[in-house]
Amino acid sequence: MAIKRIVAFGDSITQGWDGNRGVTPWTAEVSKQLSVPVDNQAVGGSTMSGDNRDHNFVQQVQNTNLSGYDVATIAFGTNDFAYYNSSLSAVKSALTNGIDTIKSKNPHIKMIGILPIQTWKGATNLDTRNGAGYSQNDLL
Numbered sequence: 001m002a003i004k005r006i007v008a009f010g011d012s013i014t015q016g017w018d019g020n021r022g023v024t025p026w027t028a029e030v031s032k033q034l035s036v037p038v039d040n041q042a043v044g045g046s047t048m049s050g051d052n053r054d055h056n057f058v059q060q061v062q063n064t065n066l067s068g069y070d071v072a073t074i075a076f077g078t079n080d081f082a083y084y085n086s087s088l089s090a091v092k093s094a095l096t097n098g099i100d101t102i103k104s105k106n107p108h109i110k111m112i113g114i115l116p117i118q119t120w121k122g123a124t125n126l127d128t129r130n131g132a133g134y135s136q137n138d139l140l
Contacts, residue, residue: 012044077116085131
């Protein structure tokens with residue numbers, strides 16, 4: 001399959017934030033390496049779950065015309081774990097809903113899930129449980 005166009009959904013990490021400052025997003029390097037346009041729809045502070053009512057995965061998908069894309073990347077989770085303490089069932093439900101919406105809008109698109117990077121906000125290791133009772137290892 002020849003990839004002609006990619007769309008990226010995510011939070012600040014995909015948008016271009018390294019935890020301290022704005023940086024060139026990883027999507028730019030993917031675009032350069034593959035010589036393919038990557039449309040970055042990521043919004044800082046977004047959650048997978050929807051607990052951030054202003055910015056979340058399902059909203060990003062619903063607000064994007066997916067025709068013409070061959071690949072979609074999905075990269076969320078850090079904010080769900082560290083800032084919103086979203087339940088694992090809420091994260092799973094939102095992921096399922098978002099994937100179903102992507103497939104309904106573009107049944108031929110390929111999806112790539114990118115696991116969340118580790119966060120040390122309120123955690124000393126990947127087994128530290130958040131306010132919702134799960135660890136980052138559980139989330140992964």
